[in-house]
Amino acid sequence: MLYAISNIQVGLDESDASVTRRIAQQLNLTVEAILSSTCSRRAIDARKKTNIHFVCSYEIEVDQIIDPLPNNCRKLEHSTLSPPRPEVFTRKVTAQHHAVIIGAGPAGLFAALALAESGIRVTLLERGKPVETRMRDIGRLRSRGELDTESNICFGEGGAGTYTDGKLYTRIKHPFLRWVLAEFVRFGAREDILIDAHPHLGTDKLVRIVRNMRHHLLELGVDYRFETRVDDLLIENGKVCAVRTGCGDEINADHVILATGHSARDTFKRLQQLGIKMEAKAFAVGVRAEHPQALIDAIQFGNRAGHAKLSAAEYALTHQVADKHLGQRGVYSFCMCPGGLIVPSPTEAGAMAVNGMSNAKRGGRWANSGIVVQVTPEDIVRHGIKSDPLMGITFQRELEVATFKAAGDHYAAPTMRLTDFVNRKATGNLAPTRFKPEAIATDLWQLLPHWIANPLAEGLLGFDRKMRGFITDEANLLATESRTSSPIRIERNESMQSVNVAGLYPVGEGAGYAGGIVSAAVDGMKAAAAIIEQHHSL
Known part of the structure; x- marks a missing residue:
């Protein structure tokens, strides 16, 4: 008989045999009654740095009926790991x-x-x-x-x-x-x-x-x-x-x-x-933030950073900024790439955009993520672009052309140290970066529209309150992340x-x-x- 049991906490150093014993105890079974046990779902819980663990679900095959069934257990007709063809x-x-x-x-x-x-x-x-x-x-x-x-x-x-x-x-x-x-x-x-x-x-x-x-x-x-x-x-x-x-x-x-x-x-x-x-639809634009991966690991995992069962740390951050037009304007991280690199992603001559990537092992020295601000069709009209189903594309292109010009008419990335951006002071100094072909020191407050730059800066401050150390001299912001989703x-x-x-x-x-x-x-x-x-x- 096949059952699914969920919400099993598994320590980073815990063995499979130990997990099976705990499942057996929870179901009031002997270990021998569990014929097989397969993890079917796994998520990391790093909310408490002193107790980082996995939260797992298991599919177990047993030689007897489980009665009564606990709330976190249910009977299966077939394994969910091999879904039938629709x-x-x-x-x-x-x-x-x-x-x-x-x-x-x-x-x-x-x-x-x-x-x-x-x-x-x-x-x-x-x-x-x-x-x-x-x-x-x-x-x-x-x-x-x-x-x-x-x-x-x-x-x-x-x-x-x-x-x-x-x-x-x-x-x-x-x-x-x-x-x-x-x-x-x-x-x-x-x-x-x-x-x-x-x-x-x-x-x-x-x-x-x-x-x-x-x-x-x-x-x-x-x-x-x-x-x-x-x-x-x-x-x-x-x-x-x-x-x-x-x-x-x-x-x-x-x-x-x-x-x-x-x-x-x-x-x-x-x-x-x-x-x-x-029709025109909402999307988001902003920058790519690049941090040392070791810094993100330390913030997220504390002294467990580097553990063999922990891959490069990720983050997913959101912040709401008060806005006179929307009430609240969203600022959020997008397409976070642990252990990866920022790559140039233009598609049109004379325009520049950036994106992020990483390989399967996520083993690079740098973490990067889009940090983007919500944009609505109404925002674009207020920006001065004529209302039209393709007005989002017009706005994207305007930003990308300005980005290309700010980089000296090259497919390079205008870049500003994160601390300089939130302090609104362009020093011309950059943190080390992996970006190619070139990161060019630029005052991003002169590049981004202020109705994007202002909530972006406030959102970054909000991110630092959730992830202490996010705002650091070791991080850069690279422009422009403009292709988050379709504007139509x-x-x-x-x-x-x-x-x-x-x-x-x-x-x-x-x-x-x-x-x-x-x-x-x-x-x-x-x-x-x-x-x-x-x-x-x-």
């Missing part, structure tokens, strides 16, 4: 139906996987390059300051998430969630992602996983094309019927899944010209299709419906499921 994706449909998917990020890749394995003919179009070639282009940007506008941190196979931290944590609840994680394991991820409360893959591992997915899709017969930007949609009688690529090819389609990611600004402009309904939302109906163009499925981060790798993958699968259901019922 029923909709077991259905086979005819290959005469053709789906074109625009974008090979997580939304596009998982949509392609689900459709191709169900029998639908798939063409997957990616404007950037394969993940291996893309690495070289990113390397040239970091080493020489040379930008390829079609192959960079944001554009290319795997999407923007491949060159961040590979974070798989999400707040969404959906039946497809566990299956997405299981598919990552299938293509090469370690099984720990199925149990960690905050799982991550790391850029180095994601590169291999994405490559394995590509090989599988090719074996399934997917027409997988790189360096193929889609410039237009062909629409007849209110339904999309084909796409036109940058080289002029027209590809007919019964369905078009739009999975472009949040930086495909030219695509969004063309969609607006076509009259596809969309493409309107869609319950069938996952555009509200005014049938057959067009806007999905993932770019369409405004996801906020990370897993939520984007789930959203792509939801579109695939809608297409499969439609043809299965015919």
Whole structure:
């Protein structure tokens, strides 16, 4: 018989045998009655530095009925560690139906996987390059300051998430969630992602996983094309019927899944010209904070920092700043990358942005995180930009162009020591930094709009009250973190299709419906499921 038991506290130095004994005692069983015990969920609890421990759930197999069941225990019909394939994706449909998917990020890749394995003919179009070639282009940007506008941190196979931290944590609840994680394991991820409360893959591992997915899709017969930007949609009688690529090819389609990611600004402009309904939405902008990882470890773990069972420490911080327009304006950390590095992430010539990444081991000397301020469409209008569905992009671009100019018209990062920023005094001195191609000492108060800079400074002071030592001479702020999420939302109906163009499925981060790798993958699968259901019922 199989049971799940939760809220088991496990010490850093505690053995598996000790945990099994405690579980047996809690259930009034002998140790011998527990035939097997497997951790199914694990989270670190570091709130008390004198008692850092894991909070775990276990799946246990026992040789007798547990009666009565304690509140933290329940009977299982089957293991949750091996989730069954969602029923909709077991259905086979005819290959005469053709789906074109625009974008090979997580939304596009998982949509392609689900459709191709169900029998639908798939063409997957990616404007950037394969993940291996893309690495070289990113390397040239970091080493020489040379930008390829079609192959960079944001554009290319795997999407923007491949060159961040590979974070798989999400707040969404959906039946497809566990299956997405299981598919990552299938293509090469370690099984720990199925149990960690905050799982991550790391850029180095994601590169291999994405490559394995590509090989599988090719074996399934997917027409997988790189360096193929889609410039237009062909629409007849209110339904999309084909796409036109940058080289002029027209590809007919019964369905078009739009999975472009949040930086495909030219695509969004063309969609607006076509009259596809969309709206401006809130997002956030700010800077990247870079601290020594050892400092963050010490703040979070105290004298247990460096323990073999503790990886590089993370943080997730929020602060509310009084605001005359919003009442409260949010300031929060974003995409925290332990043991990682800050990377240049522009996509347009003459504009500059930054992002963060780390590899699977998170073993680097530096921790970095976006520190960003909430931005609403109303803020942008007050800033002086004309109200328009794409006004968020206009504002992002304005900041990125100003950032490029502040760095001397180079793809470098305007940088200010954290203590100088909160003291509003530009000394020109910087803490040591790992950033490439170059960090240039800059007064960020002269770069950022004051309605961003003021709450940012107040938020940092609030962060230091929660994490004493966060404000330090050892940390820098690098500008500008502008690509936190899509500034638009493409309107869609319950069938996952555009509200005014049938057959067009806007999905993932770019369409405004996801906020990370897993939520984007789930959203792509939801579109695939809608297409499969439609043809299965015919």
